[in-house]
Amino acid sequence: METEAFDFGAARFDFAAERDREILRFVLSQALFGEATGVYCGRSLYAAETLEAAQFYVKQARQELNHLLLFAEIFRTLELSPSPPHWVIRVLSAHNDYYPLKVLMEHALGEGMVLDIFRDVLLQTLPEADERTASIKKKLAVICKEEEEHVAWGEKETRRILSERPWLKSAFYGLLELQLWLVPFAVRGLKRRAPEHPVLSQLDAFVRHVQQRVWKQGQALGFAPAQRPGFFSRASAVSMGVLLLVRSQFARSRSKLDRRYIEELGFERS
């Protein structure tokens, strides 16, 4: 994944200002919910097709559980209490039992954007002068490193799936368009709270940065076209994406490892 960070310049939050605390409470509450849903990636263990996938999901579930606890500690350090998640975050973090969509939407794209927020926004904009910042940044650094691993897994699996099932490319591209369209809704309310805030006044530019990064990521993964196509091609890709999404809602996860464990462990089936 492209790692060029957005530069917020000298803009910082102030832990003592009520307005800033409300903004941070909103951002951290979305993160906390995202981590809570991350924990049920454990459900993917049941559908893991390979030993490598099973190992990844066991490790990821433990890491997400740890992230959940680390964010809870950040709330306590700042003496904040969490609020319910935004509807866009609920939509974007919904579990998908259809494995190709899970690796694309949750790991490659979803956790990629999570990383943008943790690394570009939170790590850059906490006030260095406040003594609580150092310990919060330490926790965030641990979380970011592990989220990078989750994105890398999503990208690796997306590439593998597309090489086996290239017909999924159009639908994947349509879903990327759909996610890019949804992102501004998540920050709209936030901007209205304090449009002149030094961090929030840069939110539109940050969203554009994220959209461009995700677009390049889609190209690097081989499903986003070199040039953004016209409206009708985009609409047709989005419809294919939506159809796949609807179909995936009826997908049942089926266990695979109990049928493949002998080969997966490197033995020959007799």
Ligand SMILES: [Fe+2]
């Ligand atoms: Fe996480």
Ligand SMILES: [Fe+2]
């Ligand atoms: Fe993650």
